[in-house]
Amino acid sequence: MSYQVGYLGPKGTFTKMAVDGFFKDYESRSYETIPECMDAVENGEVDAGVVPLENAIEGTVHLTIDYLIHQVSLPIIGEIIVPIKQHLLVHPDFDGDLGDIDIIYSHSHAIAQCHQFIHKNMKDSRISYTSSTGQAAQLISEKGGNIAAIGNELAAGEYGLKIFKQEIHDYPNNHTRFAVIQKEKKRLPMQDFQPQNYKTTIMVTLPRDYAGALHQVLSAFSWRKMNLSKIESRPMKTGLGNYFFIIDVDQTYDQVLFPGVQAELEALGCSMKVLGTYPSFLLSEEIIKNICDHKS
Amino acid sequence: MSYQVGYLGPKGTFTKMAVDGFFKDYESRSYETIPECMDAVENGEVDAGVVPLENAIEGTVHLTIDYLIHQVSLPIIGEIIVPIKQHLLVHPDFDGDLGDIDIIYSHSHAIAQCHQFIHKNMKDSRISYTSSTGQAAQLISEKGGNIAAIGNELAAGEYGLKIFKQEIHDYPNNHTRFAVIQKEKKRLPMQDFQPQNYKTTIMVTLPRDYAGALHQVLSAFSWRKMNLSKIESRPMKTGLGNYFFIIDVDQTYDQVLFPGVQAELEALGCSMKVLGTYPSFLLSEEIIKNICDHKS
Known part of the structure; x- marks a missing residue:
């Protein structure tokens, strides 16, 4: 049986784009929520899972991190960074203008990402919310007529839609980070491309909240010249005011620096x-183009 | 004309609960996206706006913070913290058991928050996604039959539904923070309750990324014994790898400590x-009960 990859579905979402760009010789299986996808990896239903980690459209980073911490014990074994580009998609039979589009369908976050464009160019179009950008694309392909979806080029390919207007998102440099999680140590059947760098994600819990606590924690990294690419405090599920920190360090776990940091942090309580x-991989425009050309 | 409050709608969401718990003698107006709601405050269409800031179900904190930074110049003038409790809501005519419910409707984040409960007790029910918990509740009230929605008690009141099963969310201590934004300096017509504390939210931009940069920034707060209740790094919209920080300080802006921090940070570039x-306000169980009793 080939290698099975679970992902936050449906087809035509940015998560699916991450899967198609990263893996080769695999079968994919779509899950409707982040916890369902992670449970499937934990239960061995699939070999690996791909879920959004930061700045996603279909889900929140909090859900993924919380579930990794509280519910399952699965390591992050890879990161896929996907540039977010939103397009206005229509049925192939549609031959009107922008002004002819009566309804725009998409996920509320995708609509929000294209707020300026819609406000300037499609003020009279009605907006209807769907549970994902993929679902919006599917709806256009089934119904047709004077309606459009906001979604990516993969959705256009999967559902046979026409890209009516390219790159209508308000911010040019938007990316989503996806985590690859795997239970068993198996070789990942991935495409032949090089990581752009290596990262280690750690969780640090403070014994209690006091002024300067985080500053103390960061000292352990700072004097070792370890660079942090992300830091985020998150409330503990035990109540308001108790925090833990998620920290991304810009290097692979080693047997000198990290154990040193750990010993120092434990000494602080x-x-x-x-x-x-x-490893962290960036899906280039070329890779994305290849996936989409392959689908359409 | 009475004081106008815009909020991320529809009715029956946690954002609406924050509005009803916080304000008095006001008229509310629902907006479909965070940017639309904030534009309405900027344009003077409403006097104040309420949008999710952290850990929301209907939106993401990133969208709100990004829009505050890049698109509008509106100060946060208040914070409302709402405990998140999810219930299983049914049509008042439904008289079956849990096992009789064929379809569960809700926003994907609400479904994910009740993942364990559904997995254990309603494995055979089909799940259907809506664009908000409020929309799910509305759907149940219109259709009736062997279906249920996941949502809060306000949604039950607004749409005349029965709470079939209380508190089905997986984590007991989940909260959402909402920001109150206002353009003109007007007196806020708020309920008579005391803030639990005061906060100042600041954005710090680093000149470049280097090991220990954040540690240096935090020194400015640490030696002044200023407590930070939240810190989050966010990528700049100018591309990957450039970060800024959003920091919540646990005190009101003053003319000594904050200008001192600012001078020190500017000296670092x-x-x-x-x-x-x-001020930050926590909606107590009692306040929430009052709002909901009033509606139903």
Whole structure:
């Protein structure tokens, strides 16, 4: 049986784009929520899972991180960074103008990402919300007529839609980070491309909240010249006001620096947990073009 | 004309609960996206707006913060913290058991928050996604039959539904933070309750990324014994790898400590912008009960 990859579906979403760009010789299986997808990896239903980690349209980073911490014990083994480009998609039979489009369908976050464009160019169009950008594309392909979806080029390919207007999102440099999680240590059947860098994601819990606590924690990294590419405080599920930190360090876990940091943090009364050490891959425009050409 | 409050709609969402719990003698107007709601405040269409800031179901914090930074210049003037409790809501005519419910409707984040409950107790029910918990509740009230929605008690009241099963969310201590934004300096017509504390939210931009940069920034707060209740790094819209920080300080902006921090950060080549200094209010169970009793 070939390698099975679970992902946050449906087809034609940015998560699916991450899967298609990253893996080769695999079968994919779509899940409707982040917890369902992660449970499937935990239960061995699939070999790996791909879920959004930051700045996603279809889900929130909080859900993924919280589930990794509280519910499943799965390491992050890779990161896929996908540039977010939104297009206005129509049925192939549509031959009107922008002004002829009566209804725009999409996920509320995608609509919000194209707010300026819609406000300037499609003020009279009605907006209807769907549960994902993929669902919006599917709806256009089934119904046709004077309606449009906002979604990516993969959705256009999967559902046979025409890209009516390219890149209508308000911010040019928007990216989504996806985590690859795997239970068993298996070789990942991935495309032949080089990581842009390596990262280690750790969780640090403070014993109590006091002024300067985080500053103390960061000292352990700072004097070792370890660069942090992300830091985020998150409330503990035990109530308001208790925080833990998710920190991305810009290097692979090693046997000198990280154990040193850990010993120092534990001496301060903190605890540290490694959520994964992994290569990070950026899906280039060329790779995305290849996936989409392949589908359409 | 009475004081106008815009909010991320529709009715029966947690945002609406924040509005009803916080304001008195006001008229509310529902907006479909975060940017639309904030534009309405900027344009003077409404006097104030309420949008999710952290851990929301209907939106993402990133959208709100990004829009505050890039698109509008509106201070945060208050924070409302709402405990998140999800219930299983049915049509008042439904008289079956849990096992009789064929379809569960809700926003994907609400479904994910009740993942364990559904998995254990309603494995055979089909799931159908809506664009908000409020929309799901509306659908149940219109269609009736063997279907249920996941949503809060306000949705039950607004749409005349029965709470079939209380508190089905997986984590007991989940909260959403909402920001109150206002353009003109007007007196806020708020309910008579005391803030639990005061906060100042600032944005710090680093000149470039280097090991220990954040540690240096935090020194400015640490030696002044200023407590930080939240810190989050966010990518700049200018591309991957350039970060800014959103920091919540646990005190009101003053004329000694904050200008001192700012001078120190500027000497390091950083820039600092105050996004708001405001009281923070927690909606107690009692307040929420009052709102909901009033509706039903």
